[in-house]
Amino acid sequence: xxxENVKNITTEKVTKKNLSTIRLIxxxxxxxxxxxxxxxxLIFTCVIKLAPSGMEIKRSGIGVxxxxxxxxxxxxxxxxxINGLSVVSIGEKAFYNTNVEKVEMPKDLKEVGSxxxxxxxxxxxxxxxxxxxxxxxxxxxxxxxxxxxxxSDLQKISKSMFxxxxxxxxxxxxxxxxxxxxxxxxxCTSLSKMTVGEGIRKIGKDTFSNENRxxxxxSVAGSIVEDYARENNIEYAPCNEYYxxxxxxxxxxxxxxxxxxxxxxxxxxxxxxxxxxxxxYRVTLKGSSVxxxxxxxxxxxxxxxxxxxxxxxxxxxxESGKEYFLSVVAQEQSTFTxxxxxxxxxxxxxxxxxxxxxxGQDIYDLSKGTELxxxxxxxxxxxxxxNSDSTITxxxxxxxxNKNKVWYxxxxxxxxxxxxxxxxx
Numbered sequence: 001x002x003x004e005n006v007k008n009i010t011t012e013k014v015t016k017k018n019l020s021t022i023r024l025i026x027x028x029x030x031x032x033x034x035x036x037x038x039x040x041x042l043i044f045t046c047v048i049k050l051a052p053s054g055m056e057i058k059r060s061g062i063g064v065x066x067x068x069x070x071x072x073x074x075x076x077x078x079x080x081x082i083n084g085l086s087v088v089s090i091g092e093k094a095f096y097n098t099n100v101e102k103v104e105m106p107k108d109l110k111e112v113g114s115x116x117x118x119x120x121x122x123x124x125x126x127x128x129x130x131x132x133x134x135x136x137x138x139x140x141x142x143x144x145x146x147x148x149x150x151x152s153d154l155q156k157i158s159k160s161m162f163x164x165x166x167x168x169x170x171x172x173x174x175x176x177x178x179x180x181x182x183x184x185x186x187x188c189t190s191l192s193k194m195t196v197g198e199g200i201r202k203i204g205k206d207t208f209s210n211e212n213r214x215x216x217x218x219s220v221a222g223s224i225v226e227d228y229a230r231e232n233n234i235e236y237a238p239c240n241e242y243y244x245x246x247x248x249x250x251x252x253x254x255x256x257x258x259x260x261x262x263x264x265x266x267x268x269x270x271x272x273x274x275x276x277x278x279x280x281y282r283v284t285l286k287g288s289s290v291x292x293x294x295x296x297x298x299x300x301x302x303x304x305x306x307x308x309x310x311x312x313x314x315x316x317x318x319e320s321g322k323e324y325f326l327s328v329v330a331q332e333q334s335t336f337t338x339x340x341x342x343x344x345x346x347x348x349x350x351x352x353x354x355x356x357x358x359x360g361q362d363i364y365d366l367s368k369g370t371e372l373x374x375x376x377x378x379x380x381x382x383x384x385x386x387n388s389d390s391t392i393t394x395x396x397x398x399x400x401x402n403k404n405k406v407w408y409x410x411x412x413x414x415x416x417x418x419x420x421x422x423x424x425x
């Protein structure tokens with residue numbers, strides 16, 4: 001019995017010792033884990049000085065944010081990686097009032113904080129190699145930045161982003177830009193011209209207010225940029241789909257004056273037309289290897305093509321006092337002329353009927369004895385006559401003379417040969 005008790009006591013003491021050892025090991029592991037986590041937390045959340053660049057950083061999601069720059073480099077390239085992590089953001093006032101002159105952004109940067117480069121009096125250029133999706137308000141306010149190429153996927157320019165950047169002369173806008181907020185370019189007095197994409201949905205209050213009387217906005221004709229310019233008494237010039245500003249040439253109505261200019265492949269001319277009276281107009285383009293590019297300002301213009309004399313005719317109802325832009329595109333070096341004449345509604349109706357015949361959408365009853373001529377004028381030779389009443393469902397070409405008389409060209413057999421001949425309808 002005594003031995004039994006001894007055994008039991010001994011067994012009990014051994015068990016407690018084992019438990020103490022286990023508790024000690026587990027406790028040590030827990031402390032080690034906590035210390036490790038705390039160290040990692042301190043490393044990635046506390047501000048750390050990085051020599052020699054003078055950047056202070058902190059952890060931001062799966063990357064790094066630059067909190068503050070205290071260095072003295074004038075031409076600064078922000079590294080893509082710091083401590084093996086991508087630089088994804090630049091914090092509020094990170095470069096505020098510093099002496100940097102040129103800054104090249106890292107490739108994975110997504111966000112630039114408010115007042116980030118504000119008051120940088122020596123800043124000349126900022127280059128983005130990334131797809132920044134968000135700029136804070138006043139990001140460049142009162143800086144001396146001269147040139148900015150914005151990220152291609154940027155959709156919004158924030159409030160007062162370039163306010164009072166008096167040396168700013170060049171801004172490259174991305175095609176996907178949708179919104180420009182209030183006072184974004186307020187006081188940018190060195191800006192003489194800004195070309196803005198047609199995708200813009202909203203332009204804020206006093207966005208382009210400055211003291212430069214020569215300032216001009218450019219965009220694809222018919223966009224809200226054009227409306228904004230007119231509403232705010234800002235000079236406006238249209239551009240093509242590649243945002244290359246057209247050279248404007250005035251179109252004169254009446255007195256047989258033409259606008260003539262030479263254009264070449266890849267270049268465009270644009271006609272600027274301000275009708276004095278509302279009504280139907282015939283727009284005639286003459287030239288070799290040139291064609292109209294009907295843009296939004298004239299999207300309701302109906303094209304009626306005539307093969308003869310290399311002429312394109314367009315008809316539209318133009319409103320008095322409204323400015324229209326008729327752009328011309330050349331496939332090769334060419335000289336073209338444009339003329340605009342007011343016409344009656346019946347003339348438009350005549351051409352529309354001709355076009356329907358040309359497209360095979362209408363019919364014409366051709367009478368027996370109609371003269372078939374070699375060309376479309378009264379002095380041309382009569383080659384044959386129609387020997388029986390016929391119905392025509394499509395013509396090869398048409399011509400409307402200066403008396404609004406219609407000539408049609410058809411293909412017909414004379415003996416065993418086919419010929420293309422004209423008759424007056």
